[in-house]
Every structure is written in C-alpha cells, then in structure tokens.
Amino acid sequence: MTVGQGIAGGKIILMGEHSVVYGQPAIALPFSKVAIQCSVDFIQGDNTVDCDFYHGKLSEAPVLLEGVRALVERTMKELGKENDGLQLRIESNLPAQRGLGSSAAVSVAVVRALYDAFKVDLTEDVLTELVGVAESIYHESPSGLDATTIASGKAVFFEKNRGKKYLPMSIDGVLVVADTGVFGQTKQAVSSVRTLWNNNPDHINPILDRLGELTMLASECLETNDSVMLGRTMNEAQALLRQIDVSDDRLEHLVEVAIESGALGAKLTGGGKGGCMIALCSTYEAANYVSQKLKEAGASNTWFYDLKEIVSHE
Numbered sequence: 001m002t003v004g005q006g007i008a009g010g011k012i013i014l015m016g017e018h019s020v021v022y023g024q025p026a027i028a029l030p031f032s033k034v035a036i037q038c039s040v041d042f043i044q045g046d047n048t049v050d051c052d053f054y055h056g057k058l059s060e061a062p063v064l065l066e067g068v069r070a071l072v073e074r075t076m077k078e079l080g081k082e083n084d085g086l087q088l089r090i091e092s093n094l095p096a097q098r099g100l101g102s103s104a105a106v107s108v109a110v111v112r113a114l115y116d117a118f119k120v121d122l123t124e125d126v127l128t129e130l131v132g133v134a135e136s137i138y139h140e141s142p143s144g145l146d147a148t149t150i151a152s153g154k155a156v157f158f159e160k161n162r163g164k165k166y167l168p169m170s171i172d173g174v175l176v177v178a179d180t181g182v183f184g185q186t187k188q189a190v191s192s193v194r195t196l197w198n199n200n201p202d203h204i205n206p207i208l209d210r211l212g213e214l215t216m217l218a219s220e221c222l223e224t225n226d227s228v229m230l231g232r233t234m235n236e237a238q239a240l241l242r243q244i245d246v247s248d249d250r251l252e253h254l255v256e257v258a259i260e261s262g263a264l265g266a267k268l269t270g271g272g273k274g275g276c277m278i279a280l281c282s283t284y285e286a287a288n289y290v291s292q293k294l295k296e297a298g299a300s301n302t303w304f305y306d307l308k309e310i311v312s313h314e
C-alpha cells in the first residue's frame with residue numbers, strides 16, 4: 001500500500017545557464033508540462049527502487065541512481081528514521097538529460113514522498129538543501145538553480161550563494177521548448193567551461209559578465225512586458241553560449257530555424273551539448289508555426305509554454 005507520494009515538474013532556464021555557476025544571476029521557470037512522481041511503500045528488509053531502467057535493491061542500483069541512494073540515506077537521517085524498509089517507485093514523463101532538470105526533479109519527488117510517508121512537514125529550504133546532496137553527485141559544483149526552481153515551482157531570479165527572489169511575470173509571449181532528441185551533457189559542459197576559464201580567464205570572464213548583464217536585462221523585460229527586447233537578449237546569450245562551446249550543431253540548427261520562422265529570439269536551455277532549446281514567440285499562432293518548422297528540422301518533441309501561466313510571487 002502506498003504510504004507516501006511526491007511529485008515534481010521540470011525547469012527551463014530562460015537566461016544565465018553556466019554563468020550562474022560563476023556567481024552571475026540567472027532566471028529559471030518551472031516547467032510543469034512534464035513531471036516525475038515517486039511513491040513509497042513500507043516493506044520488510046532493504047530499500048528497493050522501481051523505475052524505467054532498474055528494479056531491485058537501492059544499494060545495488062546502477063551509477064545513474066547513485067544520487068538517489070545518497071539522497072534517501074540523508075533524508076532518512078534528517079527524518080530520524082532507519083534507512084531501510086522502503087520501496088520507491090519512480091515514474092516520469094520528463095525526458096532525462098535534456099536540460100529540463102530531470103535529476104533535481106527526481107530528487108524533489110523522492111524527498112516529498114519520504115516526508116509524506118512519515119507525515120512530517122517539509123519546508124522549501126529543507127527540501128532544497130536535501131536535493132543539493134544528489135545534485136552534487138550528478139553535476140560538477142551545481143549552482144543550486146535547478147533545485148531551487150523545481151522545489152519552489154515558481155519563476156526565480158537566482159544568484160549562487162546569495163539566494164533567490166520570485167519574479168513577477170507579466171510578459172505576453174509563448175515559448176516553444178524543443179528537444180533535439182540528443183542527451184545533453186551538463187556535467188561535461190560545466191567541466192569544459194571550467195577548463196576554458198582556468199586556461200584563459202581574461203577571455204571567459206567578460207563573456208560570463210555579459211551573460212549576467214543579459215539576465216538583468218531579461219528580468220527588466222519580464223517586468224515591462226517587452227518580449228521583443230527579451231528575444232534579442234536570448235539571441236545574444238546564444239551567441240555567447242556558443243563562444244564558450246556549450247552549444248552544438250543540432251541546437252544551432254534549431255535556433256536558426258526558429259529565428260527564420262519568425263521567433264523573436266531563441267537559445268539553448270540548460271547545460272547544452274544536446275538537450276533542449278527555447279524559442280520566444282509573440283502569439284500561439286506564431287508558436288504553432290515555429291513548432292512545426294522545428295519538428296520538420298528534426299526536433300523530437302516540442303511543448304508550448306505560455307509565459308503568463310507561470311506561477312509568480314513577489
């Protein structure tokens with residue numbers, strides 16, 4: 001019998017991926033078109049897990065579940081319970097490794113399910129901190145942006161080690177989110193930016209600084225409902241992300257097709273080197289056309305995201 005349930009959506013980074021790792025601000029949005037659900041049963045014996053690619057003891061799970069194993073151990077300690085006797089079932093329609101925050105979403109769903117199973121209230125701060133345990137295993141020096149956005153389910157303006165504020169969203173526009181169908185490589189992308197930065201900080205720092213400025217500009221655009229300007233900032237961000245080598249041919253192609261089909265701006269979202277891109281369109285009609293063109297150009301899936309529908313709080 002299910003004793004605990006937890007659910008979590010994904011996230012989209014509108015502006016500031018990678019530069020956020022170096023202390024620049026970023027803006028991320030919750031993405032609830034896709035979700036991960038975890039349910040917990042109490043059983044006898046060792047913890048077990050059932051998911052798409054593994055059924056068995058959590059202690060013997062493949063390396064992809066290493067973060068979940070560490071997360072369950074830490075969460076049970078936090079709850080003051082023995083770390084055994086749990087059966088976790090994880091179901092997802094959130095494509096993994098596409099820059100949509102699947103690793104943080106699994107963790108949020110698992111922690112929520114465990115707290116629900118033991119009927120203990122869970123604060124957003126505790127949730128974000130616990131999720132950080134798994135995120136540091138999956139990603140190199142994670143900024144905390146994914147965990148913060150997914151745990152809150154709100155549009156966030158985020159600065160590493162400084163915290164977050166929730167963004168008021170009053171912009172007219174529809175994002176088309178398109179999947180290249182290729183696994184993104186966040187860990188490798190973060191580590192290759194680190195190598196570039198170590199080798200040539202004088203070249204990389206101005207790029208990261210400019211990405212930070214673009215985030216500030218984008219935040220103003222969200223407040224003043226300036227989707228044309230927001231599109232321009234996205235285009236410039238994409239050019240900079242290309243310079244730090246986190247884009248790839250497929251992402252570039254989809255970005256180009258989106259712009260040619262009338263999008264106001266387009267860029268990769270998340271870690272890059274595969275994964276997803278986003279295109280900003282002024283209306284649903286325009287978004288439909290862009291989405292159709294992106295599919296013809298090889299996108300394996302597209303989603304629409306009305307920017308006015310995002311939950312936002314002052």
Ligand code: MEV
Pocket residue numbers: 013016017018019020021099101139141142143144145146186190270271
């Ligand atoms: C990954 O979704 C976002 C990155 O900026 C890494 C991070 O923030 O930890 C690439």
